[in-house]
Amino acid sequence: MSNQIERFEDPGLPEHIHRNADADPLAEKRAEKQVAILFLLSALGTVLTIASYIFMKSDQYVYFPVMGSTNVQQLFIGLGLTLATLCIGLGAIQWAKKLMPDQEVIAERHEFRSEEVDREELVATFHDRAGQAGIGRRPLIKRTLGLAVGLVGLSPLVLLRDTGPLPGKFFETTNWAAGTRLVLDPAGTPIKPEDLEVGAVAQVLPELPAGTPRTLENIGKDAVLLIRLRPEDFNLDPERLSWTYQGIIAFSKICTHMGCAVALYEQQTHHLLCPCHQSTFDVTRAAKVIFGPAARPLPQLALMVNADGYLTAKQPFSVPVGPSFWERNSANG
Amino acid sequence: MKKSQKIGGSVANYVDERTGAAKWVKKNLNKVFPDHWSFMLGEICLYSFIILLLSGTFLTFWFDPSQRDVVYNGAYAPLSGVSMSAAYASTLHISFDVRGGLLMRQIHHWAALIFMVAIVVHLFRVFFTGAFRKPREFNWLIGIGLLTFGIVEGFLGYSLPDDLLSGTGIRIAEAILQAIPVVGSYLAFFAFGGPFPGTAFIPRIYMVHILLLPGLFLALITIHLMLVWYQKHTQYPGPGRTEKNVVGYPLMPVYMAKAGGFFFIVFGVTAFLGAVASINPIWLYGPYTPGQISAGSQPDWYMGWLDGLVRMSPPLETHAFGHTISWNILLPGLILPGILFTGMALYPFIESWISGDKREHHLLDRPRNAPNRTALGAMSIAFMIISLANGGNDVIATHFHLTINGIMWFTRFGLFIVPPIVFLITKRICLSLQRADRDLVLHGRETGRLVMMPNGEMIEVHEQISDAKKWTLTQHQSADALPAPLPESAKLGIKGKLRARMNQANAVQVPAATVTEFKELGEGHH
Incomplete structure (x- = not known):
């Protein structure tokens, strides 16, 4: 070569x-x-x-x-x-x-870089003008200007404060309290254990005091899924078992991952599936996460029957429902 | 002189005396645009954007961006008497009571999908051909900006009707806000004007969707096009095409007719889709309520990969000191996309840092001649496809009788295993194609004609390829096309060593055929 x-x-x-x-x-x-x-x-x-x-x-x-x-x-x-x-x-x-001419033509490209003399002149002019303003010589002006410009950006942030109220305890509370009756969604009628056959599912909401409107904001936290199994299907600790009633168990319907409605119940396997991201919860084991991205079980609502035979909540949810938030204390689930 | 010419002349005179535009226009009527089908991809983005502005303006005449409660009693009987938001009711009104309203809604939605597809494919073209190299890095960054804003704009757009499907999407967006450490609950309350869903969100995102982001698009697209205009378009290598010239058709009349005509073709195709292909039939979903959901909830495709990443995320949360951090949301929803998009934006600078190549490039690379870059691109596409597939895992599972769990586990591992394999395979394919180019130049084209030699040997006659083709296949390694070698230094830091390693990897190339070799082979006949 x-x-x-x-x-x-x-x-x-x-x-x-x-x-x-x-x-x-x-x-x-x-x-x-x-x-x-x-x-x-x-x-x-x-x-x-x-x-x-x-x-x-x-x-x-x-x-x-x-x-x-x-x-x-x-x-x-x-x-x-x-x-x-x-x-x-x-x-x-x-x-x-x-019909239009199809002969390719050639055009020359130009270089983007400016001529050396122009670049040098620019630098010289820039320094000259900066010198006239004296920004280098007057540190007091430089610093105070920096402070002023830095602070002026805060105003829009402050002005945006009124876009919404502060959350307070909103994420930690629901309308479920001890003795709240379960009512069917959307009928609004209270429900007795015998209304629910084994294998049946119902969506319920807490009964609100007369005159209180049912808002979407409430439904987004209050929605509860009622499922009736055969009592022997449960695999629960004694406390959680005491929260069920004759095989009826209640969970928050709001997914602990991203808040979708956990709506798909698989009767044979007793699994609840969230259609958004496929988090799967085992109903027999207190909605323990058995698959998918959710990190916490669906909160269980303790049930009892009141004097009139209607299903009611024994106590409020023991943990906040729905997706995580910074202030959530997850030490107890 | 004809009357029309006279009028045209006096108008032009009037304008020129006030703006001096004649000189600029004269020069630019001769502006040369190179011709290639892949250069139409960017045009599709621009044209579908114009279609979006037109059809979107039409929709605003009837759409009522309000979450106040109304009772529907329009033409769609199944939802008659149902309580819903004004936003949903007015979308039903557009779909069933406004003549051409459904058509415009569907054109708008299809145009949005085409806009996003065109942006992504345009990005592929620019990436694989190395069109992002100096001096076009600014346009690469603007393009990444347009892609990012496009994803947000699309999401806000399909959230506006406030139906059960899109409301679920907003619920997820709220959960992402809520998951941000320290300020999450506050951000969510500020964004929604209180608890989700509230009545503030739709009016707010409506303003962002129809004013803020379109304005931003308009500004960015203008700068993008001005830079294309000023820097002149890149061109594919070939006979007569050099780094110093641009070969193609003049703006007037050919390019004007082609580009203008192409706008109408894009419009026609979008109108056809809007006419015959139903998209987002919101009346089937019903109004939004947080207690319900429809099975098979899917975002639009450009959000689908994000949803897929969220779905495959492991159930990770940190519970400590009375606080909760949702890694299962933050990692796939914010951190990973942030890293990917930052990496994408920085790619031109990383590549030029590795190669030390600071020269201008106006001739495009044939993807095979940049094997590592092409392999990296293919690897990224594999990553996106796997994420996207998992975003539709429920639909795939029901269609192909698979289990969701099976698909999820496949994609969880596949996300890490498949892309590197794709990288290796693509790189090998690129090198093989380089070898094929070399063979083609040196030995010519297989003609399929078999000839028996006097001694009984059978050979296939090869035919020399044209000089033009030979040039196209070998020009990339002409003397000045190779990047400068790194300075030899014993003391390279970790960064330096990394750079040297990658530079060496880039140097693995099949040498282009040369005339010298060609002659040694006896003019290619054998």
């Missing part, structure tokens, strides 16, 4: 190959017609859009395979718009490809 390695060289831009329409007047005419037809189709599309808007009925539906039940007017307005826009585009591109 010699040191002089000969490399391939740039042969330069290839010669221009003429298209049909460049040489053949008939082909040129044909291309012209194609473009014109596309533009005419577009005009037709706009007519279709306007006609569908004015003359079609708004409430007519037709079933198409794959698409399903479809509103005819929306469909035809859309198809008209499709035709109107697509054909302008196709026409313009056909025009460019067939």
Whole structure:
């Protein structure tokens, strides 16, 4: 091998190959017609859009395979718009490809870096002007300016304070208290143990004092899932077992991971699954997490039956419900 | 002179006397744009953004961004008499009572998906061809900004209707805020104006969705395009194309017609999807209430990978000193995406630091000629696909009769195992392709013609490839294209050693064929 390695060289831009329409007047005419037809189709599309808007009925539906039940007017307005826009585009591109010059041209690039003399002049001018302002010589001004500018940014932060109240104990409390009756969601009727068959699930909320509205904010913390198992299916410690009633067990429905409603109950395995991130809880073991990203079991609500035979809460939730927050003391679960 | 020409002339004169625009316009009518299908990806982003502005403006005429309670009694009978938020009711109104309203909603949603797909694929193109290299680092950073804001904008957009599915998404966003150490509960209360869901959130994100972020997009897109204009477009290597020139079609008329026409094609395709392909049928989900949920809850795809990461996260929480830190939310929801996006933003600077290459690059790399970069890109894509797959694990499980647990365990391990394997395979493929290029230049193209020699030997006739093709396949290693070698020094720190290692890895290349070798092989005939 010699040191002089000969490399391939740039042969330069290839010669221009003429298209049909460049040489053949008939082909040129044909291309012209194609473009014109596309533009005419577009005009037709706009007519279709306007006609569908004015003359079609708004409430007519037709079933198409794959698409399903479809509103005819929306469909035809859309198809008209499709035709109107697509054909302008196709026409313009056909025009460019067939009839406009297709010879590539070369342009030179320029260097971005400024001329050395300009750069030097800039630096000199900058230092000169900075010197005129005297920022280097006047540290008192420099520092106080820094302080002022730094502080002025605080105002918007302070002004944003009123975007919401402080959380207080909101995340730690619910409307469940000792003796609160369980009512069905959304019917609002109280429930007796015999209303629930083995294997059944019900969503319940705490009964609110008359006149208190049921807000979404409350539901987001109060929602409870009631499940009836055969008592022998439980695998609970004595305290937790005493929180159940004749096989009925109650858990917060709000996922301890990110607050979704834990709504999927698998009757055979007694598993509760959160559809958001698939955290899975074992109902027989006090909603212990057996799979997924949740780190804590669903809080269990202690149940009893009141004098009238209705299911009621024995006590409030022993731990905060829902997802974690900084102030949450998770020492006891 | 025709009358139209006369009017045009006097308008142009009027404008030029007041702005002096003639000189600039004259120069730029000749501006040259290189032609390649992959350069249309950025155009799709721009055009779908315009479609989003148009269709979004239409939707604002009817949408009522309010969470006050109303009782619905519109055209959609199944929800008649149901109590819901005004936001949800007005979305139903747009879908069922406004002519063309459903179409516009669907165009808007499809355009958003196309916008995000186009951004991501455009990013792939820019990454794999090395278009981010000097002098285009600013545009890379702006692009990462647009991608990030695009994800947020899309999420806020599909949250606005306040249906059961999107409300669940907002619930998750609230949980992420709530999980931030020290200030989380306060942030959540400030963002929602009190407890979740409250009545403040939809009006607030509406303002962000239709004013703040679109304004930001407009500003960033303008700078992005001005830089493309000023720096001139990159071009693929080939005969006649050098680092000093740009080869293509002039702005007027060819590029104007093509780009303008392409806008209408993107619009047409989006309109077609909006017309025939139902998307986000919110009337099927019902209004939001925190106590309910629909199975198979899925975010849009550009959020799906984040959701997938959250799903596969191990159940980690720290409980100490009366406080709780949710690593199962913070790690996949904030920390990991933060690291990934920061790494992506810094990539051009990291690459140039490793190679020591500070020169301008206007000729694009063929991905095979930068095996490590290409392998890194493929590895990242593998990472995203695995996360995204886990984001749809419930849907995949029901469709393919798999268990969610099985998919989850597969992706938990796969996330760490598959990307490195993809890296290695991609790198080997790149090197093999380099070898194939070399063979093609030296030995020519296989013609499939078999010839029997006088001695009975059968050979296949190879045909020399054109000079233009030879140049395209070998230009990347012309003398000045290789990065400067690192200074030899005995005292390299850890950073220096790391850099040297990576620089060495980059140097593993199949040498491009040369004329010298070609001649040694007897002009390629054999």
